[in-house]
Amino acid sequence: MFEMLIKRSxxxxxxxxxxxxxxxxxxxxxGNPIYLLVAPNASPAEIAEASHALGLDLPVYAQYWRFLVNALHGDLGNSFVFNQPAISLIFERMPATLELASAALVLSFLIGVPLGMWAGLRPGSKVHKLAMGFSILGVTIPSFWLGLILILVFAVNLGWFPSGGRGPTTSLLGIQVSFLNLDGLRYLVLPAATLALHNIALVMRMTEAGTREVALQEYVKFARAKGVGAVRLMLRHVAPNVMIPIVTVMGLEFGQLIAFSLITETIFAWPGMGKLIVDSVLQLDRPVVVAYLMVVLVIFVLINFVVDILYLILDPRLRAKST
Incomplete structure (x- = not known):
C-alpha cells in the first residue's frame, strides 16, 4: 500500500x-494584455516600460521559469487588473465555489444512489422506467437552459427562491458559508439543483447498472432466500459492492463541478471562481487565469489521490495486491 501511495504521489x-x-x-x-492595461494614447516608450514592469517583454520560456520558481514559493503572480496576488483572488472566491459544488455533489448522492438502487432491484417496473427516463432527461438538458427555466418558474413566477446572488453567510471555522442559515440556503437551492442534475442522472444510471449486476450474485440470492428484508439487503449486501465505482465517479465529478461551475455561477450571479475566471479571460488577466487553472489542477490531483485511498478502503482485494 505504501509503495502504491508513493507511486501515485x-x-x-x-x-x-x-x-x-x-x-x-x-x-x-x-493576445497581448498590455494594450488593455495602458491608456489608449500611451506612447511606445510607456508601453515598453509597462511591458518590462509586468515581465511581458521576456521570452515565454523565461516567463515560465520565473513563474515556476515563484510558484514553488506559493507565488502565482500578481493580477494585471486588480494589482494584487492572483492566488489571493482565487482563494477569496473559492469558498463560494466549493460550497456550490459540495451542495450539488450531496444532492447527486442523496437522490441518485437511492433511486438507482431502487430501480436496479425492480428491473422492468414502472419505477425503473421512470428513473431511467429521468436520467436520460438529466443528461440531455443543458445546464444554462435548466438554470433559466428554474429562475423563471421558482423565482419569477412562484417567488419561492431568489433569482441570483449568494445571500447572507455565516462564519464556519473562519470561512463564510450560506447553508447554515435559512436565508442563505434559499439562495443556494436553485444553482445547486442546476449544477447537480447531470450528476444525479449519471450516478443514478451507474447505480442502477451496478445494482442489477450485484442482484444476480449468489450471495444476494441466498440472503433473499433467508428472508433478509429489502432495506437490510440493500445496505448490507448490495450497497458496499455498488459503491466502489460510484465513489470513483463522484470523486471525479466533484472536480468537474468545481472546474465547470462557471456557467451556473454566471447565470445565478454566484460570486465564485467561475465568475472571476470569465472576467479575467475577457480582460486577458493572464496571472489570474493561470492561477485558476493551477488551483483547479491541484484539486483534481488531490481528488484522484483521495479516490485511490478510498478504493483501498472499500475493496479489500486491492489492499491484498498492494501488500
Missing part, C-alpha cells in the same frame, strides 16, 4: 508539472 507531481507548462504556454500565446 510521483505521478501527481509529474502531471502538475506537465499541465502547468501546457497551461502557461497556451495562455501566453493568446
Amino acid at each position: 510521483l505521478q501527481s507531481v509529474l502531471v502538475i508539472f506537465i499541465m502547468s507548462l501546457l497551461a502557461f504556454v497556451g495562455i501566453n500565446l493568446v
